[in-house]
Amino acid sequence: MRTEKDFLGEKEVNKEAYWGIHTQRALDNFPLSGQRVHPQLIKALALVKVAAAQANLELGYLEEEKALAIIEAGMEIAAGKLLDQFPLDALQGGAGTSTNMNVNEVLANRATELLGGQKGTYLVDSCNDVNMHQSTNDVFPTALRIAAIQLLLPLSQAMAELQNALQEKEAEFAGIIKPGRTQLQDAVPITLGQEFSAYAQAIARDRWRLYKVEERLRQVNLGGTAVGTGINTPKEYIYLVIEKLRQYTSLGLARAENMIDLTQNADVFVEVSGLLKAAAVNLGKIASDLRLLSSGPHTGLGEIQLPEVQAGSSIMPGKVNPVIPEAVNQAAFQVIAHDLAVTLACQSGQLELNAFLPLVAHHLLHAIELLTNSAQVLAEKCVRGIRANKDHCQLLVENSLIMAPALLPYLGYEKTAAIVREARQKNIPIRSALLESQLMTEEEAERLLDYRELTRPGVAYHKLKMKSLGGEV
Structure with a gap:
């Protein structure tokens, strides 16, 4: 000693x-x-x-x-x-x-x-x-901004890779018709590719926001010393040290116009944390959807198969669980919790300094790192290996009542509702109930209830009318 x-x-x-x-x-x-x-x-x-x-x-x-x-x-x-x-x-x-x-x-x-x-x-x-010529009060927040920027760059890349993986599945599943659901109830036809396109678009938004927010961290208060006034610091040092910091970090850092502001206020970290939370919400929602779409597989939705990465039970042989989405869900919950801690810490600053920046640093940096790892794992160990159960999706469409909205422009609400009730009571496809009603010929029913047409914008009845007149749809 x-x-x-x-x-x-x-x-x-x-x-x-x-x-x-x-x-x-x-x-x-x-x-x-x-x-x-x-x-x-x-x-x-x-x-x-x-x-x-x-x-x-x-x-x-x-x-x-x-x-x-x-x-x-x-x-x-x-x-x-x-x-x-x-x-x-x-x-x-x-x-x-x-x-x-x-x-x-x-x-x-x-x-x-x-x-x-x-x-x-x-x-x-x-x-x-x-x-x-330094104080903790200008050195620590400056370093926190640098560390956050350095961690945000790989996060942006990880989100780009996840977006790409989802877009690949969007293209692969473009031709697979399946039931679309609202409030967990059958709604209208959708393609599996369209579902994955929405996931990809959500991640694209997060990727762009996280890429751009890095700019908000580039202003630093280095040289402001204790409260941002620059006490005990030569003026020439304040300008030169920022130049040297840019050189050593290779980041586009700039001296804050008001260093007192950056010494007092930590709201930029709340802004960054809020965008991390938004990304966590999207990641968590996607992970939950993948678990639901793959549920069963024989007694649940079973529309997709997730990669089998490990045995799922010590008592049920052959059981495989959606462990990757489950892990990502937990990571998302943790990032949201990190955001609350960052918010409370930044709000609790008093007068010329925020005493709680160590808590901000801990939660913010770990949230960035956790999201990066989660996006990488979800893309590589789950999304890229997803397979579609095409025949099962087709069977669900055939045996559901999701075609009913297509009848509205042709038959009106009351007649359509009556056909839906008939289909439910007899447990038959809506196409069969429609033909039994004799409100439409078999040829008309086939043309009107075209699955692919019902996954695109427009009204099927008007499309048929345009086609019969030789017009473009």
């Missing part, structure tokens, strides 16, 4: 640890969730420190030897090294100060090593050098 000091006193720290006394106190103070700070946030914080060190070096505020050591150490962490040196609980008081100091101390000790010193000797100081 080694002994370190701060203004509160002394504390023992593991001599092999790269963190120091501030991190050790936070470790002792916040044994809450058992979940660590998201590694993407740590990597983003490291890049912020690198940009700050580079700016301070070029402006002559930081010695070259120290600056280069900080930059090298920061790039190591940004590349995924030393991530085991960030042990803090994701939920912590102090608006992220503990995490900021954890990064400062790890960078200081690693930079000290690079300069030939031993951990704990601090040839590079965590506050005076690594944290120069």
Whole structure:
């Protein structure tokens, strides 16, 4: 062990640890969730420190030897090294100060090593050098924006892959007629391809919204320090550090016009979280539909078959469950729960700062990651392997009453209702009941009750009339 000091006193720290006394106190103070700070946030914080060190070096505020050591150490962490040196609980008081100091101390000790010193000797100081011209209040929200952007990019790609998988099934199932249902009751004919087209379109909306919302995260308050006024920060540093941050992140970041606003208000994270929730709602609805459409398979709807990925029961041999959609449903529920936590945390900021950004970071970043994984799994392990039970769909159409709406323009509501009642009472297809009523010839019935025509816009009676007149439909 080694002994370190701060203004509160002394504390023992593991001599092999790269963190120091501030991190050790936070470790002792916040044994809450058992979940660590998201590694993407740590990597983003490291890049912020690198940009700050580079700016301070070029402006002559930081010695070259120290600056280069900080930059090298920061790039190591940004590349995924030393991530085991960030042990803090994701939920912590102090608006992220503990995490900021954890990064400062790890960078200081690693930079000290690079300069030939031993951990704990601090040839590079965590506050005076690594944290120069910074505050947790501008560093932490800036890093959170960077981390969110970096995670949103693969999410957008995953949603694109899911959209593509659904569109492939749309084309494959275009010719399969089946009952359309409203409120779980038989309604009108639809093609299986049309159902999948709606799923694809919903995902397309989510994909576009998530792609565009990244732009809302590009404004940062780095350089605003404590409350956004830029106290203790040279003006030239404020402009240069943003330039360096763009360079090291390869992101189109910009200094906020009002840094006080971005230091006080976290509503942009609510906006992003809300779009994640919308995507979760669509993913969850699609997953539920796939479970329902594949239900049975002999006593349920059984219109599609999902890929068989694992045995479904320890007591019922041969049973296979829709485990992928079930897992995606649970992920969707979790993302919606994440959104509530983000909303409450962002609303609870007071005056010049939001103290609850650690909670925002934890839930927002995990929600993005969870959605990314869910979209990938749903596309690869479920959607791409779906097969249609074409003959069963056809049988359901033949034996249902979903053709009734096509009779309305020709027979009117009362006569059509009477035919439907007759079909129900006798348990016969509506086509048979229609012929028994002698309200229409067999040829007229065949032409009017054309399944494919009934899945397209327009009124079948008027289409037939146009055809009889030699016109275009």
